[in-house]
Amino acid sequence: MNPTLITYKGKRKENQDVLVSEQIGLNTQLYAVVDGMGGYENGALAAKIVAENITAFLSTIKKISKTDIQKGINKANLALKQAQESSQTKMGATIGGIIIEDNTALCFWVGDVKIFHYHNNKLCYESSEHTLLKEILSNGSINNSEQLNKYQHIVTRSVQGDTDRSQISFTELSEISKNDLILVCSDGVHNIIDGRTIEFILNSSNNLDNAIEIITNRLKLESIDNSSLILIKK
Numbered sequence: 325m326n327p328t329l330i331t332y333k334g335k336r337k338e339n340q341d342v343l344v345s346e347q348i349g350l351n352t353q354l355y356a357v358v359d360g361m362g363g364y365e366n367g368a369l370a371a372k373i374v375a376e377n378i379t380a381f382l383s384t385i386k387k388i389s390k391t392d393i394q395k396g397i398n399k400a401n402l403a404l405k406q407a408q409e410s411s412q413t414k415m416g417a418t419i420g421g422i423i424i425e426d427n428t429a430l431c432f433w434v435g436d437v438k439i440f441h442y443h444n445n446k447l448c449y450e451s452s453e454h455t456l457l458k459e460i461l462s463n464g465s466i467n468n469s470e471q472l473n474k475y476q477h478i479v480t481r482s483v484q485g486d487t488d489r490s491q492i493s494f495t496e497l498s499e500i501s502k503n504d505l506i507l508v509c510s511d512g513v514h515n516i517i518d519g520r521t522i523e524f525i526l527n528s529s530n531n532l533d534n535a536i537e538i539i540t541n542r543l544k545l546e547s548i549d550n551s552s553l554i555l556i557k558k
Contacts, residue, residue: 327355328536328555334512334547340367341510341552342375348383349425355554356421357437359510361482362549366407370415373407374400374483378421388423390494393432398487405485416484420451420508422556429497429506434490435479440519441497442505445526449497450519453511454481477511504558505532512551517542532557 333339340360348354358375360367377400385392397419408415418435431439433451441449452458456478483490497506507522517525517539529535536555543551 326557328557329553330536330540330543330555331552332512332543332547332550334549334551336362336548336550338368339550339552340371341512341550342368342371343552343554344375344379344421345554346379346383348379348423349386349388352388352423352425354379354382354421354423355508355556356419357508357510357552357554359418359435359437359512359550359552361416361418361479361484364415364484365413366411366415367417369407370404370417370484373403374417374419377403378419382423388425388430390430390432390492393421393423393430393494394492397434397483397490397492400483401485401487401490404483408485414484416482418454418479418482418510420510422506422508422554424500424506424556427498427500427558429500430494431497431506432492432494434492435482436477436511438509438511438514438519440507440509440522442507442523442526443501444503445505445523447519447523449495451493451495453479454493455479500558502558506556506558507553508556509553510549510551512547512549513543513553515549516546516551
């Protein structure tokens with residue numbers, strides 16, 4: 325694997341994102357973006373706790389399944405709950421992760437971190453984030469654009485001490501091939517550059533390095549929120 329890790333503070337006071345790129349087994353890699361929730365206190369600490377707990381737990385599993393990933397999220401939830409009780413503050417994080425074993429990618433997310441899969445520079449999979457906006461759009465209860473904008477950044481699932489609100493969404497990408505790219509990124513990235521725009525950049529660039537440079541420059545210029553991504557080339 326040849327991952328590219330990028331993270332920017334944007335116009336925030338601190339960068340509350342944590343990036344994970346770890347070999348957790350003989351043929352198993354874990355990549356994750358953990359986004360500390362800015363509306364709560366100690367977002368950076370929350371992201372660190374979630375990243376460390378999930379990495380430590382999954383490192384003990386020989387053959388990782390969806391159930392194991394949920395258990396890892398639950399462990400992180402418990403650790404956050406204990407930290408909240410100790411500090412008397414609310415804290416939470418969203419997460420998107422990819423576990424690659426041989427030619428299979430297990431993708432999971434809680435919140436608004438997104439995952440994209442490109443084959444031959446064509447977008448063939450995009451995860452659906454857990455936001456109030458997505459829920460409203462799916463049931464068609466509101467279609468006024470001004471009203472919809474209010475719900476864009478409200479997450480309906482997160483890791484913040486409540487296991488009922490931190491159930492993962494999961495998909496398995498099988499037969500990952502040599503020409504495939506998998507991208508996991510925080511909302512600070514996909515709010516600026518969506519999946520189709522990334523597809524256009526990939527296809528209009530001379531090579532992958534050039535595409536990464538274009539994406540990086542846009543994030544440098546346009547990032548308001550923390551913006552983090554991991555791009556994995558098989």
